[in-house]
Amino acid sequence: MIRVVARRVLVAVALPIILVGIWWSVTQSSTDVFWPPLSKILSSFAPTWFEGRLTSDVVPSLVRLAVGYGIAVIGGIAAGTAIGSFRMLREILEPILEFLRAVPPPVLIPVIMLFAGIGNTMKIAVIAFGCAWPVLLNTVEGVRSVDEVLRDTGRIYRLRRRTGLAKIVLPAAAPQIVAGARQALSIGIILMVISEMFAATNGLGFTTIQFQRTFAVPQMWTGILLLGIIGVVLAFLFKLVERRVLAWYLGIRQTQRKG
Protein backbone atom coordinates (compact mmCIF):
# COMPACT_ATOMS: atom_id res chain seq x y z
CA MET A 1 0.00 0.00 0.00
CA ILE A 2 2.68 2.45 1.05
CA ARG A 3 4.77 1.43 -1.92
CA VAL A 4 1.87 2.14 -4.27
CA VAL A 5 1.37 5.61 -2.79
CA ALA A 6 5.09 6.30 -2.84
CA ARG A 7 5.29 5.30 -6.49
CA ARG A 8 2.38 7.54 -7.35
CA VAL A 9 3.93 10.52 -5.62
CA LEU A 10 7.25 9.82 -7.28
CA VAL A 11 5.65 9.63 -10.73
CA ALA A 12 3.75 12.85 -10.14
CA VAL A 13 6.70 14.92 -8.95
CA ALA A 14 9.50 13.43 -11.06
CA LEU A 15 9.04 15.44 -14.25
CA PRO A 16 8.29 18.77 -12.54
CA ILE A 17 11.43 18.38 -10.43
CA ILE A 18 13.53 17.54 -13.49
CA LEU A 19 12.14 20.51 -15.43
CA VAL A 20 12.70 22.96 -12.60
CA GLY A 21 16.15 21.45 -12.15
CA ILE A 22 16.97 22.03 -15.80
CA TRP A 23 15.70 25.62 -15.59
CA TRP A 24 17.73 26.15 -12.43
CA SER A 25 21.01 24.77 -13.75
CA VAL A 26 20.77 26.26 -17.26
CA THR A 27 20.15 29.77 -15.96
CA GLN A 28 22.39 29.50 -12.88
CA SER A 29 25.33 31.34 -14.39
CA SER A 30 23.20 33.24 -16.88
CA THR A 31 24.19 36.81 -17.60
CA ASP A 32 21.42 37.29 -20.16
CA VAL A 33 19.28 40.17 -18.90
CA PHE A 34 16.04 38.55 -20.05
CA TRP A 35 16.70 35.13 -18.51
CA PRO A 36 17.94 35.79 -14.99
CA PRO A 37 18.96 32.80 -12.82
CA LEU A 38 15.99 31.01 -11.32
CA SER A 39 17.58 31.39 -7.89
CA LYS A 40 17.50 35.16 -8.31
CA ILE A 41 13.84 35.10 -9.41
CA LEU A 42 12.83 33.02 -6.42
CA SER A 43 14.78 35.12 -3.94
CA SER A 44 13.11 38.30 -5.21
CA PHE A 45 9.63 36.73 -5.05
CA ALA A 46 8.93 37.45 -1.40
CA PRO A 47 10.29 41.03 -1.32
CA THR A 48 8.37 41.85 -4.50
CA TRP A 49 4.94 40.64 -3.45
CA PHE A 50 4.77 40.23 0.30
CA GLU A 51 5.85 43.72 1.28
CA GLY A 52 2.74 45.74 0.58
CA ARG A 53 1.84 44.65 -2.95
CA LEU A 54 -0.27 41.79 -1.65
CA THR A 55 -2.90 44.22 -0.37
CA SER A 56 -2.38 46.99 -2.91
CA ASP A 57 -2.33 44.85 -6.08
CA VAL A 58 -3.07 41.16 -5.65
CA VAL A 59 -6.18 41.49 -3.49
CA PRO A 60 -7.85 44.20 -5.63
CA SER A 61 -7.30 42.08 -8.75
CA LEU A 62 -8.81 39.00 -7.17
CA VAL A 63 -11.76 40.94 -5.74
CA ARG A 64 -12.54 42.38 -9.18
CA LEU A 65 -12.35 38.89 -10.66
CA ALA A 66 -14.62 37.46 -7.96
CA VAL A 67 -17.25 40.19 -8.30
CA GLY A 68 -17.26 40.16 -12.10
CA TYR A 69 -17.33 36.39 -12.26
CA GLY A 70 -20.10 36.19 -9.67
CA ILE A 71 -22.26 38.65 -11.59
CA ALA A 72 -21.64 36.72 -14.80
CA VAL A 73 -22.53 33.34 -13.32
CA ILE A 74 -25.71 34.52 -11.59
CA GLY A 75 -26.83 36.69 -14.51
CA GLY A 76 -25.91 34.03 -17.05
CA ILE A 77 -27.87 31.31 -15.28
CA ALA A 78 -30.90 33.56 -14.78
CA ALA A 79 -31.02 34.84 -18.34
CA GLY A 80 -30.12 31.44 -19.74
CA THR A 81 -32.94 29.73 -17.86
CA ALA A 82 -35.43 32.30 -19.13
CA ILE A 83 -34.25 32.06 -22.73
CA GLY A 84 -34.01 28.28 -22.62
CA SER A 85 -37.54 27.89 -21.26
CA PHE A 86 -39.29 29.82 -24.01
CA ARG A 87 -38.83 28.54 -27.47
CA MET A 88 -39.89 31.69 -29.26
CA LEU A 89 -37.56 33.85 -27.20
CA ARG A 90 -34.74 31.46 -27.94
CA GLU A 91 -35.33 31.50 -31.66
CA ILE A 92 -35.47 35.27 -31.79
CA LEU A 93 -32.36 35.81 -29.69
CA GLU A 94 -30.22 32.98 -31.02
CA PRO A 95 -28.43 34.79 -33.87
CA ILE A 96 -27.68 37.81 -31.67
CA LEU A 97 -26.29 35.61 -28.92
CA GLU A 98 -24.22 33.65 -31.41
CA PHE A 99 -22.76 36.89 -32.69
CA LEU A 100 -22.10 38.43 -29.28
CA ARG A 101 -20.45 35.25 -28.11
CA ALA A 102 -18.19 35.22 -31.14
CA VAL A 103 -16.85 38.70 -30.40
CA PRO A 104 -13.43 38.08 -28.83
CA PRO A 105 -13.91 39.32 -25.23
CA PRO A 106 -10.74 41.47 -25.09
CA VAL A 107 -12.20 43.98 -27.56
CA LEU A 108 -14.73 44.80 -24.84
CA ILE A 109 -12.01 46.58 -22.92
CA PRO A 110 -11.78 49.67 -25.15
CA VAL A 111 -15.56 49.68 -25.59
CA ILE A 112 -16.41 49.51 -21.90
CA MET A 113 -13.64 51.98 -21.10
CA LEU A 114 -15.72 54.60 -22.95
CA PHE A 115 -18.52 54.25 -20.42
CA ALA A 116 -16.69 53.43 -17.26
CA GLY A 117 -13.24 55.00 -17.44
CA ILE A 118 -10.36 52.92 -16.18
CA GLY A 119 -11.50 52.25 -12.62
CA ASN A 120 -12.87 49.19 -10.87
CA THR A 121 -16.25 49.49 -12.61
CA MET A 122 -14.66 49.09 -16.02
CA LYS A 123 -12.76 45.98 -15.02
CA ILE A 124 -15.68 44.35 -13.27
CA ALA A 125 -17.94 45.13 -16.23
CA VAL A 126 -15.42 43.69 -18.69
CA ILE A 127 -15.01 40.51 -16.66
CA ALA A 128 -18.75 40.12 -16.09
CA PHE A 129 -19.62 40.73 -19.72
CA GLY A 130 -16.93 38.44 -21.06
CA CYS A 131 -17.67 35.59 -18.65
CA ALA A 132 -21.43 35.75 -19.06
CA TRP A 133 -21.60 34.22 -22.57
CA PRO A 134 -20.31 30.71 -21.92
CA VAL A 135 -22.53 30.46 -18.82
CA LEU A 136 -25.56 31.87 -20.62
CA LEU A 137 -25.30 29.74 -23.74
CA ASN A 138 -24.55 26.55 -21.82
CA THR A 139 -27.51 27.21 -19.53
CA VAL A 140 -29.79 27.70 -22.55
CA GLU A 141 -28.52 24.44 -24.01
CA GLY A 142 -28.85 22.61 -20.68
CA VAL A 143 -32.35 23.87 -19.94
CA ARG A 144 -33.46 23.06 -23.46
CA SER A 145 -32.30 19.46 -23.28
CA VAL A 146 -33.99 18.59 -19.99
CA ASP A 147 -35.51 15.14 -20.26
CA GLU A 148 -39.06 15.46 -21.59
CA VAL A 149 -40.32 12.73 -19.29
CA LEU A 150 -38.94 14.51 -16.24
CA ARG A 151 -40.51 17.77 -17.31
CA ASP A 152 -43.89 16.18 -18.00
CA THR A 153 -43.78 14.32 -14.70
CA GLY A 154 -43.27 17.60 -12.93
CA ARG A 155 -46.21 19.05 -14.79
CA ILE A 156 -48.45 16.09 -13.93
CA TYR A 157 -47.61 16.47 -10.27
CA ARG A 158 -48.57 20.11 -10.68
CA LEU A 159 -45.30 21.36 -9.29
CA ARG A 160 -45.26 25.10 -9.02
CA ARG A 161 -43.04 26.85 -11.56
CA ARG A 162 -40.50 27.71 -8.92
CA THR A 163 -40.36 24.17 -7.55
CA GLY A 164 -40.09 22.75 -11.03
CA LEU A 165 -37.17 25.05 -11.77
CA ALA A 166 -35.34 24.30 -8.56
CA LYS A 167 -35.98 20.55 -8.46
CA ILE A 168 -36.04 19.52 -12.10
CA VAL A 169 -34.74 22.04 -14.61
CA LEU A 170 -31.69 23.46 -12.87
CA PRO A 171 -30.33 20.15 -11.55
CA ALA A 172 -30.75 18.59 -14.99
CA ALA A 173 -28.93 21.50 -16.59
CA ALA A 174 -26.23 21.66 -13.91
CA PRO A 175 -23.52 19.63 -15.68
CA GLN A 176 -23.76 21.91 -18.71
CA ILE A 177 -23.86 25.03 -16.56
CA VAL A 178 -20.75 23.94 -14.68
CA ALA A 179 -18.96 23.30 -17.97
CA GLY A 180 -19.83 26.85 -19.01
CA ALA A 181 -18.69 28.22 -15.67
CA ARG A 182 -15.34 26.49 -16.11
CA GLN A 183 -14.82 28.11 -19.51
CA ALA A 184 -15.89 31.41 -18.03
CA LEU A 185 -13.31 31.17 -15.27
CA SER A 186 -10.37 30.99 -17.66
CA ILE A 187 -11.81 33.84 -19.71
CA GLY A 188 -12.24 35.80 -16.47
CA ILE A 189 -8.59 35.36 -15.50
CA ILE A 190 -7.47 36.48 -18.96
CA LEU A 191 -9.71 39.55 -18.79
CA MET A 192 -8.59 40.37 -15.25
CA VAL A 193 -4.96 40.43 -16.36
CA ILE A 194 -5.28 42.24 -19.68
CA SER A 195 -7.80 44.83 -18.50
CA GLU A 196 -5.10 45.83 -16.03
CA MET A 197 -2.39 45.70 -18.65
CA PHE A 198 -4.42 47.90 -20.98
CA ALA A 199 -5.23 50.66 -18.54
CA ALA A 200 -4.99 50.64 -14.77
CA THR A 201 -3.32 52.14 -11.75
CA ASN A 202 -2.97 48.97 -9.70
CA GLY A 203 -3.40 45.23 -9.93
CA LEU A 204 -1.41 42.15 -10.81
CA GLY A 205 -1.42 42.65 -14.56
CA PHE A 206 -0.56 46.34 -14.21
CA THR A 207 2.35 45.69 -11.84
CA THR A 208 3.79 42.90 -13.95
CA ILE A 209 3.70 44.92 -17.17
CA GLN A 210 5.15 47.86 -15.24
CA PHE A 211 8.11 45.71 -14.19
CA GLN A 212 8.62 44.80 -17.82
CA ARG A 213 8.51 48.44 -18.94
CA THR A 214 11.06 49.43 -16.33
CA PHE A 215 13.23 46.41 -17.18
CA ALA A 216 12.94 45.01 -13.65
CA VAL A 217 13.30 41.58 -15.19
CA PRO A 218 13.52 39.29 -12.12
CA GLN A 219 10.49 41.05 -10.64
CA MET A 220 8.64 40.63 -13.92
CA TRP A 221 9.38 36.91 -13.78
CA THR A 222 7.94 36.74 -10.26
CA GLY A 223 4.78 38.37 -11.63
CA ILE A 224 4.52 35.72 -14.34
CA LEU A 225 5.04 33.00 -11.74
CA LEU A 226 2.41 34.49 -9.44
CA LEU A 227 -0.13 34.73 -12.28
CA GLY A 228 0.59 31.12 -13.13
CA ILE A 229 0.14 30.03 -9.52
CA ILE A 230 -3.14 31.92 -9.27
CA GLY A 231 -4.39 30.25 -12.45
CA VAL A 232 -3.49 26.81 -11.12
CA VAL A 233 -5.00 27.43 -7.67
CA LEU A 234 -8.26 28.79 -9.10
CA ALA A 235 -8.56 25.79 -11.43
CA PHE A 236 -8.03 23.51 -8.44
CA LEU A 237 -10.64 25.32 -6.33
CA PHE A 238 -13.07 25.08 -9.21
CA LYS A 239 -12.55 21.35 -9.37
CA LEU A 240 -13.33 21.07 -5.64
CA VAL A 241 -16.54 23.06 -6.03
CA GLU A 242 -17.50 21.05 -9.10
CA ARG A 243 -17.05 17.80 -7.20
CA ARG A 244 -19.39 19.05 -4.50
CA VAL A 245 -22.05 20.52 -6.74
CA LEU A 246 -22.10 17.66 -9.20
CA ALA A 247 -21.42 14.85 -6.72
CA TRP A 248 -24.63 13.04 -7.71
CA TYR A 249 -23.94 13.38 -11.41
CA LEU A 250 -20.30 12.28 -11.25
CA GLY A 251 -21.42 9.30 -9.13
CA ILE A 252 -23.97 8.23 -11.73
CA ARG A 253 -21.42 8.52 -14.51
CA GLN A 254 -18.91 6.47 -12.62
CA THR A 255 -21.32 3.61 -11.96
CA GLN A 256 -22.48 3.74 -15.58
CA ARG A 257 -18.92 3.39 -16.79
CA LYS A 258 -18.24 0.47 -14.52
CA GLY A 259 -21.48 -1.24 -15.44
Place this chain on the structure above:
Amino acid sequence: MSAVTVDTPDGTPSARPPSRARPSWWATPWCRALIGLGGFMLLLDVLPRLGVVDRQFVPPFGDMAAALGELASTQDFWYSLGDTLRGWGIGFAVAMVAGVVVGVLIGSVPVLREITASTIEFLRPIPSVALIPLAVLLFGTDLRATLILVIYASFWQVLVQVLSGVQDVDPVAEQTARCYGLRRLTVVRTVIWPTALPYVMTGFRLAATVALVLEITGELIIGTPGLGNRIGLAQSGGQIPTMYALVIVAGLLGAGMNAVARAAQARMLRWHPSIRRELT
Protein backbone atom coordinates in the same frame (compact mmCIF):
# COMPACT_ATOMS: atom_id res chain seq x y z
CA MET B 1 -36.36 18.65 -40.77
CA SER B 2 -39.13 20.16 -42.84
CA ALA B 3 -41.41 22.87 -41.57
CA VAL B 4 -44.25 20.38 -41.28
CA THR B 5 -42.67 18.33 -38.55
CA VAL B 6 -41.42 21.25 -36.49
CA ASP B 7 -44.31 21.08 -34.06
CA THR B 8 -43.74 17.62 -32.66
CA PRO B 9 -41.32 17.53 -29.78
CA ASP B 10 -39.72 14.19 -30.54
CA GLY B 11 -39.08 14.98 -34.19
CA THR B 12 -41.29 12.26 -35.64
CA PRO B 13 -43.44 13.39 -38.54
CA SER B 14 -46.69 14.89 -37.45
CA ALA B 15 -49.83 12.87 -38.00
CA ARG B 16 -51.82 16.00 -38.58
CA PRO B 17 -52.59 17.09 -42.15
CA PRO B 18 -49.87 19.41 -43.42
CA SER B 19 -52.24 22.26 -44.04
CA ARG B 20 -52.99 22.57 -40.33
CA ALA B 21 -49.52 21.74 -39.07
CA ARG B 22 -47.69 24.25 -41.23
CA PRO B 23 -46.64 27.08 -38.93
CA SER B 24 -47.53 30.59 -39.93
CA TRP B 25 -44.74 32.46 -41.72
CA TRP B 26 -43.43 34.26 -38.67
CA ALA B 27 -43.11 31.10 -36.63
CA THR B 28 -40.38 29.47 -38.72
CA PRO B 29 -36.99 29.54 -36.98
CA TRP B 30 -35.40 31.36 -39.89
CA CYS B 31 -37.90 34.12 -39.81
CA ARG B 32 -37.64 34.54 -36.08
CA ALA B 33 -33.87 34.73 -36.35
CA LEU B 34 -34.25 37.52 -38.89
CA ILE B 35 -36.76 39.30 -36.66
CA GLY B 36 -34.27 39.07 -33.78
CA LEU B 37 -31.36 40.40 -35.80
CA GLY B 38 -33.39 43.14 -37.42
CA GLY B 39 -34.87 44.19 -34.09
CA PHE B 40 -31.44 44.31 -32.53
CA MET B 41 -30.05 46.53 -35.27
CA LEU B 42 -33.12 48.75 -35.16
CA LEU B 43 -32.83 49.20 -31.38
CA LEU B 44 -29.14 49.91 -31.74
CA ASP B 45 -30.02 52.61 -34.25
CA VAL B 46 -33.05 54.15 -32.58
CA LEU B 47 -31.99 54.24 -28.91
CA PRO B 48 -28.94 56.48 -29.50
CA ARG B 49 -30.94 58.75 -31.83
CA LEU B 50 -33.63 59.20 -29.18
CA GLY B 51 -30.98 59.97 -26.61
CA VAL B 52 -31.75 56.95 -24.41
CA VAL B 53 -28.06 56.08 -24.56
CA ASP B 54 -25.36 58.65 -25.10
CA ARG B 55 -24.60 59.02 -28.81
CA GLN B 56 -21.00 59.75 -28.04
CA PHE B 57 -20.54 56.36 -26.45
CA VAL B 58 -22.90 54.29 -28.57
CA PRO B 59 -23.40 55.85 -31.98
CA PRO B 60 -26.52 54.83 -33.95
CA PHE B 61 -26.11 51.58 -35.87
CA GLY B 62 -26.34 53.56 -39.11
CA ASP B 63 -23.16 55.44 -38.21
CA MET B 64 -21.38 52.18 -37.40
CA ALA B 65 -22.45 50.72 -40.73
CA ALA B 66 -21.28 53.86 -42.53
CA ALA B 67 -17.93 53.66 -40.75
CA LEU B 68 -17.68 50.02 -41.72
CA GLY B 69 -18.32 50.90 -45.37
CA GLU B 70 -15.66 53.59 -45.19
CA LEU B 71 -13.20 51.16 -43.62
CA ALA B 72 -13.84 48.56 -46.27
CA SER B 73 -12.77 51.04 -48.94
CA THR B 74 -9.37 51.66 -47.34
CA GLN B 75 -6.45 49.41 -48.08
CA ASP B 76 -5.14 49.67 -44.51
CA PHE B 77 -8.18 47.86 -43.17
CA TRP B 78 -7.66 44.88 -45.44
CA TYR B 79 -3.99 44.77 -44.52
CA SER B 80 -4.93 44.68 -40.83
CA LEU B 81 -7.48 41.96 -41.45
CA GLY B 82 -4.80 40.03 -43.33
CA ASP B 83 -2.34 40.50 -40.45
CA THR B 84 -4.87 39.14 -37.98
CA LEU B 85 -5.74 36.18 -40.16
CA ARG B 86 -2.08 35.40 -40.81
CA GLY B 87 -1.14 35.49 -37.12
CA TRP B 88 -4.16 33.39 -36.27
CA GLY B 89 -3.50 30.90 -39.06
CA ILE B 90 0.17 30.34 -38.26
CA GLY B 91 -0.40 30.05 -34.52
CA PHE B 92 -3.38 27.77 -34.91
CA ALA B 93 -1.63 25.50 -37.40
CA VAL B 94 1.48 25.15 -35.23
CA ALA B 95 -0.61 24.44 -32.12
CA MET B 96 -2.75 21.92 -33.98
CA VAL B 97 0.17 19.94 -35.40
CA ALA B 98 2.19 20.07 -32.18
CA GLY B 99 -0.85 19.15 -30.09
CA VAL B 100 -1.77 16.15 -32.22
CA VAL B 101 1.78 14.82 -32.54
CA VAL B 102 2.64 15.25 -28.86
CA GLY B 103 -0.78 14.00 -27.81
CA VAL B 104 -0.64 10.78 -29.84
CA LEU B 105 2.95 10.19 -28.74
CA ILE B 106 2.29 10.70 -25.03
CA GLY B 107 -1.14 9.12 -25.11
CA SER B 108 -0.10 5.85 -26.73
CA VAL B 109 2.86 5.24 -24.41
CA PRO B 110 1.47 4.56 -20.91
CA VAL B 111 4.73 5.41 -19.09
CA LEU B 112 5.02 8.80 -20.77
CA ARG B 113 1.41 9.47 -20.02
CA GLU B 114 1.83 8.72 -16.34
CA ILE B 115 4.93 10.84 -15.97
CA THR B 116 3.62 13.88 -17.82
CA ALA B 117 0.12 13.92 -16.29
CA SER B 118 0.95 16.15 -13.32
CA THR B 119 3.01 18.56 -15.42
CA ILE B 120 0.23 18.95 -17.98
CA GLU B 121 -2.37 19.46 -15.25
CA PHE B 122 -0.15 22.17 -13.83
CA LEU B 123 0.88 23.99 -17.02
CA ARG B 124 -2.53 24.04 -18.64
CA PRO B 125 -4.36 26.44 -16.31
CA ILE B 126 -1.51 28.98 -16.42
CA PRO B 127 -3.11 31.93 -18.18
CA SER B 128 -1.28 32.54 -21.44
CA VAL B 129 -1.60 36.30 -21.02
CA ALA B 130 0.84 36.00 -18.11
CA LEU B 131 3.46 35.53 -20.83
CA ILE B 132 2.75 38.93 -22.38
CA PRO B 133 5.55 40.78 -20.51
CA LEU B 134 8.08 38.12 -21.47
CA ALA B 135 6.91 38.08 -25.08
CA VAL B 136 7.24 41.88 -25.31
CA LEU B 137 10.68 41.75 -23.76
CA LEU B 138 11.88 39.14 -26.24
CA PHE B 139 10.20 40.28 -29.44
CA GLY B 140 8.85 43.80 -28.90
CA THR B 141 5.71 44.41 -30.97
CA ASP B 142 6.79 41.84 -33.52
CA LEU B 143 4.42 39.25 -34.94
CA ARG B 144 6.26 36.60 -32.93
CA ALA B 145 5.31 38.15 -29.59
CA THR B 146 1.61 37.53 -30.26
CA LEU B 147 2.37 34.19 -31.87
CA ILE B 148 3.77 32.83 -28.59
CA LEU B 149 0.51 33.62 -26.82
CA VAL B 150 -1.64 32.12 -29.57
CA ILE B 151 0.38 28.91 -29.71
CA TYR B 152 0.65 28.49 -25.96
CA ALA B 153 -3.09 28.96 -25.39
CA SER B 154 -4.37 26.78 -28.21
CA PHE B 155 -1.77 24.02 -27.84
CA TRP B 156 -3.24 22.88 -24.51
CA GLN B 157 -6.77 22.81 -25.91
CA VAL B 158 -5.67 20.39 -28.62
CA LEU B 159 -3.34 18.33 -26.43
CA VAL B 160 -5.90 17.67 -23.71
CA GLN B 161 -8.52 16.60 -26.24
CA VAL B 162 -6.12 14.33 -28.10
CA LEU B 163 -5.03 12.73 -24.84
CA SER B 164 -8.58 11.90 -23.80
CA GLY B 165 -9.26 10.68 -27.34
CA VAL B 166 -6.33 8.30 -27.32
CA GLN B 167 -7.35 7.05 -23.88
CA ASP B 168 -10.80 6.26 -25.24
CA VAL B 169 -9.45 3.57 -27.59
CA ASP B 170 -11.30 0.29 -27.18
CA PRO B 171 -8.89 -2.15 -25.48
CA VAL B 172 -10.31 -5.06 -27.47
CA ALA B 173 -9.64 -3.28 -30.75
CA GLU B 174 -6.11 -2.46 -29.67
CA GLN B 175 -5.40 -6.01 -28.54
CA THR B 176 -6.88 -7.37 -31.75
CA ALA B 177 -4.52 -5.13 -33.71
CA ARG B 178 -1.64 -6.39 -31.61
CA CYS B 179 -2.69 -10.03 -32.20
CA TYR B 180 -2.60 -9.41 -35.92
CA GLY B 181 0.92 -8.15 -35.45
CA LEU B 182 0.22 -4.74 -36.96
CA ARG B 183 3.10 -2.33 -36.91
CA ARG B 184 3.07 0.57 -34.45
CA LEU B 185 2.34 3.17 -37.15
CA THR B 186 -0.43 1.06 -38.65
CA VAL B 187 -2.04 0.78 -35.22
CA VAL B 188 -1.90 4.54 -34.83
CA ARG B 189 -3.42 5.06 -38.27
CA THR B 190 -6.16 2.42 -38.17
CA VAL B 191 -7.10 2.08 -34.50
CA ILE B 192 -6.02 5.09 -32.46
CA TRP B 193 -6.61 7.87 -34.98
CA PRO B 194 -10.26 7.05 -35.84
CA THR B 195 -11.12 6.80 -32.14
CA ALA B 196 -9.37 10.03 -31.32
CA LEU B 197 -10.67 11.97 -34.32
CA PRO B 198 -13.91 13.22 -32.70
CA TYR B 199 -11.85 14.54 -29.80
CA VAL B 200 -9.30 16.03 -32.17
CA MET B 201 -12.08 17.89 -33.98
CA THR B 202 -13.42 19.23 -30.68
CA GLY B 203 -9.91 20.41 -29.92
CA PHE B 204 -9.75 21.91 -33.42
CA ARG B 205 -12.91 23.93 -32.81
CA LEU B 206 -11.89 25.12 -29.34
CA ALA B 207 -8.36 25.96 -30.47
CA ALA B 208 -9.61 27.97 -33.45
CA THR B 209 -11.68 30.18 -31.14
CA VAL B 210 -9.01 30.50 -28.46
CA ALA B 211 -6.39 31.34 -31.08
CA LEU B 212 -8.51 34.20 -32.40
CA VAL B 213 -9.10 35.57 -28.88
CA LEU B 214 -5.39 35.52 -28.09
CA GLU B 215 -4.45 36.96 -31.50
CA ILE B 216 -6.76 39.94 -30.91
CA THR B 217 -5.54 40.24 -27.31
CA GLY B 218 -1.93 40.34 -28.43
CA GLU B 219 -2.70 43.00 -31.00
CA LEU B 220 -4.61 45.08 -28.49
CA ILE B 221 -2.17 44.86 -25.57
CA ILE B 222 1.20 44.34 -27.24
CA GLY B 223 0.50 46.42 -30.32
CA THR B 224 1.21 43.78 -32.96
CA PRO B 225 -0.33 44.98 -36.23
CA GLY B 226 -3.87 43.75 -36.83
CA LEU B 227 -7.53 44.42 -36.07
CA GLY B 228 -7.07 44.46 -32.28
CA ASN B 229 -4.42 47.13 -32.57
CA ARG B 230 -6.70 49.26 -34.76
CA ILE B 231 -9.55 48.94 -32.27
CA GLY B 232 -7.30 50.35 -29.56
CA LEU B 233 -6.12 53.15 -31.86
CA ALA B 234 -9.67 54.05 -32.93
CA GLN B 235 -10.75 54.22 -29.29
CA SER B 236 -7.89 56.40 -28.13
CA GLY B 237 -8.32 58.57 -31.23
CA GLY B 238 -11.99 59.15 -30.44
CA GLN B 239 -13.23 57.55 -33.68
CA ILE B 240 -16.04 55.78 -31.90
CA PRO B 241 -18.14 54.60 -34.89
CA THR B 242 -14.96 53.19 -36.46
CA MET B 243 -14.15 51.37 -33.24
CA TYR B 244 -17.60 49.77 -33.18
CA ALA B 245 -17.29 48.89 -36.86
CA LEU B 246 -14.03 47.08 -36.09
CA VAL B 247 -15.64 45.30 -33.13
CA ILE B 248 -18.40 44.13 -35.47
CA VAL B 249 -15.77 42.86 -37.91
CA ALA B 250 -14.06 40.97 -35.08
CA GLY B 251 -17.41 39.45 -34.10
CA LEU B 252 -18.20 38.44 -37.67
CA LEU B 253 -14.75 36.92 -37.95
CA GLY B 254 -15.37 34.89 -34.80
CA ALA B 255 -18.85 33.82 -35.90
CA GLY B 256 -17.58 32.88 -39.35
CA MET B 257 -14.78 30.87 -37.81
CA ASN B 258 -17.24 29.00 -35.59
CA ALA B 259 -19.38 28.16 -38.59
CA VAL B 260 -16.41 26.96 -40.65
CA ALA B 261 -15.04 24.91 -37.75
CA ARG B 262 -18.43 23.31 -37.17
CA ALA B 263 -18.78 22.48 -40.86
CA ALA B 264 -15.27 21.01 -40.91
CA GLN B 265 -16.12 18.91 -37.88
CA ALA B 266 -19.28 17.58 -39.51
CA ARG B 267 -17.40 16.80 -42.72
CA MET B 268 -14.43 15.08 -41.09
CA LEU B 269 -16.72 13.01 -38.89
CA ARG B 270 -19.46 12.26 -41.41
CA TRP B 271 -18.83 8.54 -40.83
CA HIS B 272 -19.20 8.91 -37.06
CA PRO B 273 -22.49 7.76 -35.47
CA SER B 274 -23.05 11.06 -33.62
CA ILE B 275 -23.05 13.02 -36.91
CA ARG B 276 -24.85 10.37 -38.95
CA ARG B 277 -27.67 10.35 -36.45
CA GLU B 278 -28.10 14.10 -36.83
CA LEU B 279 -28.43 13.85 -40.58
CA THR B 280 -31.14 11.20 -40.71
